[in-house]
Amino acid sequence: MATNAYPRTKRGIARREQILRAAEATIGEQGFSAASIADITRQAKTALGTFYIYFSSKEDVFRELVLEMGQLTRGVVTEAVTDAPNRLDAERAGLKAFLRFVAARPSLYRIVEEARFIDSEAYKAYFTSFAKAYAVQLSEAAAAGELRPGDAEVRAWALMGIAKTLGERYVLWDDTSDIDHIVDEAFAMIRDGLAP
């Protein structure tokens, strides 16, 4: 299924964006199966037909949201760790930025998790590409003596697992959590381990 052409006019770009945000809200809240294209255009306050100018199907707009989440997460985390003096500080800053991003865009988090069942190739590609870049950074940091030596790929997946699960438990399920406290506690374990 071909993705329809990206709009060239300012108005077109704005309308496409409006539909994307409506899809984020609608699919994030109702889930992929329950959310219809009519629900999305109603939320976007556009005619049903307008959807098809920009997207070929619900699957198409969904894939776009998964891609967007990937770019946004990377952007947010990369920006947060830019000023970190070393990799450990970067881990802490990255975890905090990720949890704050989940709080700001809970629907995008749910959409990526639902992708596992709707578009499993997009889901795998999303996390595999993220993990690959992450492992390179961990590997370089270990080579520079900033981290204890170890398998950077396993570490990348383990750290992503921590971030995803804390995001679900302490942000999506409970928006009253003290994110700073969660980050402090998780980071203490990541830095020093559980051994007494």
Add this chain to the structure above:
Amino acid sequence: MATNAYPRTKRGIARREQILRAAEATIGEQGFSAASIADITRQAKTALGTFYIYFSSKEDVFRELVLEMGQLTRGVVTEAVTDAPNRLDAERAGLKAFLRFVAARPSLYRIVEEARFIDSEAYKAYFTSFAKAYAVQLSEAAAAGELRPGDAEVRAWALMGIAKTLGERYVLWDDTSDIDHIVDEAFAMIRDGLAP
């Protein structure tokens, strides 16, 4: 929706079990929405009507599978850690047992993850109850000096996140992984942290 009565005869118990295993295979492979009750009974080699003797709906059999996964995972992990001389060794043994269980029952793992979208209350209940019991053990171990002090609940969720994510990446997606190596590397991080 009421769950139908649990069978009393040997034959009834065996048929119910046959349908459950067929539901595990069918829903685990096709996903909840795509898998029909007809697919399940075909796989179970029983008549369509037989399904309704034991379960009231597809949601009902699904909920039963999520509950079952909870009991099985706890059983497998509890048994694996029984002989561990201390909590750190228990963490290693529990992680290894969990990954081996995912390898043995990949469909059950997928079903629990899909529960997030099909029956989110069952999903939350599953992980919250697991985390609660886990946190008690971590808390007692820290009090006994077997672990560095810290927030046991945050640790429980972080450790569950590691196990879930490694299970997906290194077991579900790639059944050629060296599970012992994955456990060694993840456990080294859990025990000693990443600080050099």
